[in-house]
Amino acid sequence: MKLPYAEPFKIKMVETIKRTLKEDRIKWIKDAQYNLFKLDSDKVFIDLLTDSGTGAMSDKQWAEVMTGDESYAGSRSFTYLKDTVKELLGFEYFLPTHQGRAAENVLFSAVVKEGDVVPGNSHFDTTKGHIEFRKAKAIDCTIDEAFDTTVQHPFKGNVDLVKLENVFKSNSKVNIPFTLITITNNTAGGQPVSLKNIKDVSNLCKKYDIPVFFDIARFAENAYFIKTREEEYKDFSIREIVKEMFLYCETATMSSKKDGLVNIGGFIGLKSEDLFRKASTFNIMFEGFITYGGMSGRDMAALAQGLQEATEFEYLKSRISQVAYLGNKLLEYGVPVQEPFGGHAIFVDAKRFLPNVPQSEYSAQTLGVELYIEGGVRGVEIGTLLADRDPETRENRYPNLELLRLAIPRRTYTQNHMDYIAASLKNVYDRREEITSGLEIEWESPIMRHFTVELKKK
Numbered sequence: 001m002k003l004p005y006a007e008p009f010k011i012k013m014v015e016t017i018k019r020t021l022k023e024d025r026i027k028w029i030k031d032a033q034y035n036l037f038k039l040d041s042d043k044v045f046i047d048l049l050t051d052s053g054t055g056a057m058s059d060k061q062w063a064e065v066m067t068g069d070e071s072y073a074g075s076r077s078f079t080y081l082k083d084t085v086k087e088l089l090g091f092e093y094f095l096p097t098h099q100g101r102a103a104e105n106v107l108f109s110a111v112v113k114e115g116d117v118v119p120g121n122s123h124f125d126t127t128k129g130h131i132e133f134r135k136a137k138a139i140d141c142t143i144d145e146a147f148d149t150t151v152q153h154p155f156k157g158n159v160d161l162v163k164l165e166n167v168f169k170s171n172s173k174v175n176i177p178f179t180l181i182t183i184t185n186n187t188a189g190g191q192p193v194s195l196k197n198i199k200d201v202s203n204l205c206k207k208y209d210i211p212v213f214f215d216i217a218r219f220a221e222n223a224y225f226i227k228t229r230e231e232e233y234k235d236f237s238i239r240e241i242v243k244e245m246f247l248y249c250e251t252a253t254m255s256s257k258k259d260g261l262v263n264i265g266g267f268i269g270l271k272s273e274d275l276f277r278k279a280s281t282f283n284i285m286f287e288g289f290i291t292y293g294g295m296s297g298r299d300m301a302a303l304a305q306g307l308q309e310a311t312e313f314e315y316l317k318s319r320i321s322q323v324a325y326l327g328n329k330l331l332e333y334g335v336p337v338q339e340p341f342g343g344h345a346i347f348v349d350a351k352r353f354l355p356n357v358p359q360s361e362y363s364a365q366t367l368g369v370e371l372y373i374e375g376g377v378r379g380v381e382i383g384t385l386l387a388d389r390d391p392e393t394r395e396n397r398y399p400n401l402e403l404l405r406l407a408i409p410r411r412t413y414t415q416n417h418m419d420y421i422a423a424s425l426k427n428v429y430d431r432r433e434e435i436t437s438g439l440e441i442e443w444e445s446p447i448m449r450h451f452t453v454e455l456k457k458k
Ligand SMILES: *Cc1c(COP(=O)(O)O)cnc(C)c1O
Pocket: 052, 099, 100, 101, 102, 124, 126, 127, 182, 186, 215, 217, 254, 255, 256, 257, 258, 265, 266
């Protein structure tokens, strides 16, 4: 008999989670103004709000926590992290920050100005926020295949070179500080970018003399997809692929809460000494001295160890297989999900799931509320609420995809949890015809409204 696949780890510590009653959940979500961010975590059974900072650390990472060096300047833990980043990613210069958006804030303070345009593949919401906050524009050049959840394409995160070149042709070079490749493409569904596409973007950018920056929150998951889907690289190790990817970028921002396998942290990796000096000033102002940047020594040490573990094939295989296990269960039940499956999450297509709820009534958010009521499972809307209003017209921006994201925390839940999630969603799917209206906004903030929005039933 062929032996089945099994996770390459065992569990050393457990945390109790509690089941709750449906009648309580109906009340709690109403009290939370139908905003899943406003629910207390003890009212959630399985929490798929995000894979950001919610994973489990290893015994070796906890050992680093005990021996971290808390010196203000020149900490040993800083050096360990800086050297690890250089060894794995090839960056000569390094600045720690307290999370990914802080890295964006520091770096963009040095390079983005009013009137600029920043082309890329579906900028992450905080990235877009930091660009628009500086009165610049983020231009999405993702390939069209990404916007149809039924199209099979191995690298739906790719940049469309024609769209990118159009941006270069219709804007002056002085207004394009960099092209940003987000790996994996979170907003388009955790979809990977191929090495070929990275190289092609790099060549095009060279032709127009525009630097390439990476947003690398899930670079290791991206490398796994390159190894398993891009023929040329199937015999490369994950670390060899990572090295190769990073040859094509000038500077990168990292949210360590993802592929850093830690609960908080971020950094900037740079190849230019000049940009490092400029960014250092902003790092000191916003984050802290350049050898800690808002992180404790112990957290930097745990991150260095986490980066080593995240770039191991066996870890990545268990991670991505678990996400695919949930995706396949849902497909079996007929639930419309984005294919191929992303690296960190399964994205449920709300337009296809709830055809009776119009996008203007926030159908993905409506689905998220229904799933919470059904099983105490918390997902997150990646749709119209997240897309926010156009900064000029103040009209709702309706994205092509209206998705409910089920993000899977790393090394945290078991396959039984995946079965439970799939069954909860199936029950909602079975009564989808009865769900005929959605939600409306009672209050929203002027930027990044999805975190604090207050909704009521339509
Ligand atoms: C999470 C994330 C960020 C922001 O990082 P934080 O650590 O949450 O501030 C930026 N880009 C991408 C692609 C992300 O997934």
